[in-house]
Amino acid sequence: MAEDEFEEGAKAVPLAARLAAETLIVDVDGFEGPLDLLLTLSRTQKVDLRRISVLQLAQQYLAFVERAKALRLELAADYLVMAAWLAFLKSRLLLPPDPTEEGPSGAELAAHLAFQLERLQAMRDCAARLMGRDRLGRDFFARGLPEDVTRRRATRYTATLLDLMQAYARIRTRDEFRPFVMDRDAIQTMEQALERLRKLIGFAGNWTDLAHYLPEGFTTDPARRRSATAATFAAALELVREGRAEIRQAGEFAPVELRRKD
Amino acid sequence: MSENIENNDESLFSAPPLAEQERMIEAMLFASSEPLDLREMAARMPHGSDPAEALVLLRKRYEGRGVRLVRVGEGWAMRTAPDLGHLMRREVVETRKLSRAAIETLAIIAYHQPVTRAEIEEIRGVSVSRGTVDQLLEMEWIRFGRRKMTPGRPVTFVVTGTFLDHFGLESVRDLPGLDELRAAGLLDNRPPPGAMPRADPDEETEAAPGQSELFED
Amino acid sequence: MSENIENNDESLFSAPPLAEQERMIEAMLFASSEPLDLREMAARMPHGSDPAEALVLLRKRYEGRGVRLVRVGEGWAMRTAPDLGHLMRREVVETRKLSRAAIETLAIIAYHQPVTRAEIEEIRGVSVSRGTVDQLLEMEWIRFGRRKMTPGRPVTFVVTGTFLDHFGLESVRDLPGLDELRAAGLLDNRPPPGAMPRADPDEETEAAPGQSELFED
Numbered sequence: 139m140a141e142d143e144f145e146e147g148a149k150a151v152p153l154a155a156r157l158a159a160e161t162l163i164v165d166v167d168g169f170e171g172p173l174d175l176l177l178t179l180s181r182t183q184k185v186d187l188r189r190i191s192v193l194q195l196a197q198q199y200l201a202f203v204e205r206a207k208a209l210r211l212e213l214a215a216d217y218l219v220m221a222a223w224l225a226f227l228k229s230r231l232l233l234p235p236d237p238t239e240e241g242p243s244g245a246e247l248a249a250h251l252a253f254q255l256e257r258l259q260a261m262r263d264c265a266a267r268l269m270g271r272d273r274l275g276r277d278f279f280a281r282g283l284p285e286d287v288t289r290r291r292a293t294r295y296t297a298t299l300l301d302l303m304q305a306y307a308r309i310r311t312r313d314e315f316r317p318f319v320m321d322r323d324a325i326q327t328m329e330q331a332l333e334r335l336r337k338l339i340g341f342a343g344n345w346t347d348l349a350h351y352l353p354e355g356f357t358t359d360p361a362r363r364r365s366a367t368a369a370t371f372a373a374a375l376e377l378v379r380e381g382r383a384e385i386r387q388a389g390e391f392a393p394v395e396l397r398r399k400d
Numbered sequence: 401m402s403e404n405i406e407n408n409d410e411s412l413f414s415a416p417p418l419a420e421q422e423r424m425i426e427a428m429l430f431a432s433s434e435p436l437d438l439r440e441m442a443a444r445m446p447h448g449s450d451p452a453e454a455l456v457l458l459r460k461r462y463e464g465r466g467v468r469l470v471r472v473g474e475g476w477a478m479r480t481a482p483d484l485g486h487l488m489r490r491e492v493v494e495t496r497k498l499s500r501a502a503i504e505t506l507a508i509i510a511y512h513q514p515v516t517r518a519e520i521e522e523i524r525g526v527s528v529s530r531g532t533v534d535q536l537l538e539m540e541w542i543r544f545g546r547r548k549m550t551p552g553r554p555v556t557f558v559v560t561g562t563f564l565d566h567f568g569l570e571s572v573r574d575l576p577g578l579d580e581l582r583a584a585g586l587l588d589n590r591p592p593p594g595a596m597p598r599a600d601p602d603e604e605t606e607a608a609p610g611q612s613e614l615f616e617d
Numbered sequence: 618m619s620e621n622i623e624n625n626d627e628s629l630f631s632a633p634p635l636a637e638q639e640r641m642i643e644a645m646l647f648a649s650s651e652p653l654d655l656r657e658m659a660a661r662m663p664h665g666s667d668p669a670e671a672l673v674l675l676r677k678r679y680e681g682r683g684v685r686l687v688r689v690g691e692g693w694a695m696r697t698a699p700d701l702g703h704l705m706r707r708e709v710v711e712t713r714k715l716s717r718a719a720i721e722t723l724a725i726i727a728y729h730q731p732v733t734r735a736e737i738e739e740i741r742g743v744s745v746s747r748g749t750v751d752q753l754l755e756m757e758w759i760r761f762g763r764r765k766m767t768p769g770r771p772v773t774f775v776v777t778g779t780f781l782d783h784f785g786l787e788s789v790r791d792l793p794g795l796d797e798l799r800a801a802g803l804l805d806n807r808p809p810p811g812a813m814p815r816a817d818p819d820e821e822t823e824a825a826p827g828q829s830e831l832f833e834d
Binding site for chain 3: 170171172173174176216241242246247250253254256257258260261262263264265267268269271272273274275276277278279280281282284285
């Protein structure tokens with residue numbers, strides 16, 4: 139963001155003025171913020187960053203800002219904030235420390251700035267070393283013709299004990315089978331469902347969909363199904379309350395499952 | 401300038417050692433998205449190289465390995481060994497409910513074992529499809545029992561330990577009896593009809609060869 | 618104790634010989650352009666296989682070859698030897714040139730990870746543009762790490778396996794110069810004494826919604 143603002147400001151300068159300016163100012167849009175500029179300025183000192191004169195650096199920076207102002211260069215806000223801070227640092231470094239004053243000393247602030255510059259330089263060096271490494275797709279290569287893993291679908295069939303019992307009961311009563319509930323109307327009462335469920339629950343060792351507990355003849359006709367579902371559900375809750383069964387549902391509209399509690 | 405001298409030196413000193421050429425074609429064949437022919441390889445290698453000779457070495461090196469050097473048309477390519485193809489597949493398991501025919505067949509086997517196919521058909525009142533029995537066998541929920549000492553010595557079916565495990569039963573004797581089923585309201589109060597519906601006698605004989613076929617498998 | 622013996626028996630009987638396991642991982646690693654980790658390999662191999670042991674053998678086998686077995690973070694991959702890169706000019710994939718800001722940001726994330734956006738800005742002394750981070754995320758060279766347990770719980774960035782693979786690094790511990798930097802204290806999170814000249818004090822709080830937006834993506 140700051141970089142963009144700065145670039146715009148730099149472009150506003152007439153060509154003649156730019157040519158007249160010092161190298162640093164010509165390159166001003168090449169800087170990535172005030173810290174970058176400070177790092178570049180520090181190179182003129184030609185010393186180890188650990189032994190850099192922060193005072194000298196502050197003066198260089200302030201001079202740069204002055205020149206930019208003289209050229210009516212619009213400096214981005216963060217460059218000016220840094221200038222103000224460096225002016226403050228400069229005064230701290232020049233004046234003898236005031237023991238009554240709180241906050242970090244000039245020397246501490248200067249040391250931290252030197253640390254920041256050294257760290258930024260170190261990261262630049264690391265970036266360069268990183269980019270100079272052998273790189274995938276340029277210096278070394280992956281398999282050009284990968285053979286993808288194909289996914290194969292396998293179906294596993296399953297059934298519950300209740301399915302098995304119901305199936306057997308269905309066979310043994312086929313043809314002759316007329317569930318007594320068929321003689322009544324399309325209503326299964328909760329008492330009926332509860333009586334039925336009490337007998338069935340003993341066989342429900344594993345989680346079984348509540349829908350499987352609906353009595354024969356109550357599963358297809360929507361009205362009967364609704365009645366039996368409501369009654370069976372209420373009966374299931376009753377069994378859970380009695381501590382004879384456990385009930386669960388994985389999520390909204392997921393099947394409600396029931397299991398005996400041992 | 402110095403580069404020129406180097407290039408000259410290189411061609412003067414002729415091709416790299418064969419072992420180095422082998423490394424080169426190994427890398428090229430690995431990285432290439434399509435088979436490479438000798439001409440292409442030679443074009444990329446230092447002057448004087450002989451990819452044909454290096455290929456022989458490389459091919460030998462990969463003999464019996466997990467990857468092989470194979471000829472594809474005019475070119476050469478690296479391919480995984482065919483016997484390891486199963487490693488390139490991943491299974492996705494999907495659980496589905498057993499069909500009504502299968503669960504009924506299974507119930508009959510569990511309650512009546514050992515039971516022949518003809519007996520299953522008699523109880524169900526319909527013929528049992530080959531697929532249904534195969535499916536239960538494949539799931540290892542049923543297996544073949546002893547042959548019955550009746551004419552034709554038909555094979556029988558029994559349930560397996562896998563079956564008991566799945567349904568959490570210690571033995572088939574733990575299956576609820578008819579009385580319990582009735583008490584649970586799963587069976588009508590009226591006694592089941594004395595005579596079971598008989599299947600078409602033709603169906604039974606038809607089923608017999610199917611059984612022995614299954615048994616052979 | 619008896620269990621141990623049983624386990625040994627089991628693996629003796631079921632797992633294929635080590636040489637065969639080596640062939641298997643060779644085939645799997647050859648077939649994949651992406652690194653595979655031990656878990657993935659073991660899942661595709663017969664029960665009782667130990668890809669770690671076979672990997673040691675395989676790595677040795679490919680030492681000095683045109684193709685090498687390299688470690689990439691948690692995974693393993695086959696890659697051509699870097700000294701043969703010149704033969705693969707045709708395979709070179711032109712990567713988008715990264716801006717200086719992006720390269721520096723990447724280096725800072727790699728060496729300081731997990732690192733927050735504010736920390737990156739502190740190191741670079743300039744705000745990090747959204748586009749720079751987006752580009753690195755899109756290239757899958759960086760990803761979001763855990764949120765920092767500091768006020769505002771800012772998100773952090775870390776480098777990915779793709780990053781390690783691209784730069785041929787076994788792990789972030791192998792980043793060049795990491796030890797020297799650490800010894801010099803340049804990776805310390807040294808808080809600035811008193812108030813620091815921040816470009817915009819509001820920036821940090823402003824950045825927060827942007828960050829969480831990114832995080833949601």
